[in-house]
Amino acid sequence: MYDLVLKNGFVVTPGGTTQTDIGVKDGKIVHIGSITHDQIGESYNAKGLHILPGVIDSQVHFREPGLEYKEDLETGARSAALGGVTCVFEMPNTNPSTITPEMLQDKLNRAAGRMDVDHAFYAGATHDNTHLLAEMESMPGCCGIKVFMGASTGDLLVQDDEGVEAVLKSIKRRAAFHSEDEYRLADRRHLAVEGDWTSHPVVRDPQAAIQSTERLIRLARKTGKRIHVLHITTEQEMEILAKAKDVASVEVTPQHLTLIAPFAYEILKGRAQMNPPIREQDHVDALWRALNAGIVDVLGSDHAPHTLEEKARPYPASPSGMPGVQTLVPVMLTHVNNGHLSLQRFVELTSAGPQRIFGISGKGRIAEGYDADFTIVDLHRTETITDDWSATKSGWTPFHDMQATGWPVGTIVRGNFVMRDGEIVQKGGGKPVRFLETLQPEAA
8 A cells, every 4th residue: 555646647757747646655765657546545546637757946045044034944844845845955145144054953953844855965165164174065954065256245255266175175965156256346346336227237247157167167177176156146157167077067047047137127126136136138048058058957046035124225235045945837838838948957956966966865856765745836827926826925926916827836855745725734844855875874
């Protein structure tokens, strides 16, 4: 008897899409194929729906501890589950920042019994904690080290080559980077025009990203270490990264694929402000070319909420960042329906890609023996994304009033429905993600 059987869905497996059944037992996929009625415990009729491997969002900022008025681990994970996301990697620029083993363990403790989806946490790198990074990256529940080469939200910053090299030398796993050149950003801050958000991509211009990424690739090769370059926004960086697949993996966000400057700033004002910035059409076109050419490895939402009151401050006093974990699936499925990418490529970017890049254990594909994590979607359902639908504490989305085609209708984590038909049906069951490089021996 299976604990759960998903019947008649279009199942997206590594071998392609097929209409079949999935049998789940003890949180694992144990059978893919026809299942008779007398073998079924709980059953879900997925006829007409697509069953995808559970979507993994490998870049979110849930603001806890210290900034819980914007978001916390519980509300952020709930927003993820409502959007069809089964697993999140949370960033270290909280208050205090996650820069010691004790702070990392504190986040894991806070998540226990409160997060609806599975989760892992980045450790933050500074000039002063390189001696702790090896210990932190080996902790269960740590997805790796995060480095800010350009200042963003929070006070984490390693802007110099010597500092970045020291970080890379001290670790073994792949490190994730916010790649903007802080020296150039500092030189250009005077170009910010008060109250004019269209000046944001002038201050943080393409060259700031390009020269930082060039430096980063050189340092990765010098140290022989793996790097993951987050939220790429420029055509030139994609050309550079296409020649650096030996050391570098690449992330893009739905925002940078969908919103276009200067119109986004003119319409959304502070709500369009993030780092790196939303850029012009030629850069957006280049991101799409790179995505479909295979240069891009993963999609991450860079969910980074601020309150509407904060975002309404006149630029540059307004903070950078926008919500995104709940809208990742419907926004990108709309692009699938519009012919910008295939469903198989979406799956590669949101499940198989993160599994491969980060060495996730037991997740990332629909295959026997893997965790029973599923994102169930209605590819033909059209809904309007609204601020009211957004479950984040910030209460808004940059995609307000966007008509989306392709909608999450079920979120299953390790065999348990967390979201069903737009309602949270199980709370707090998320567990730390396991990684191949930090597997712990079983207790005797």
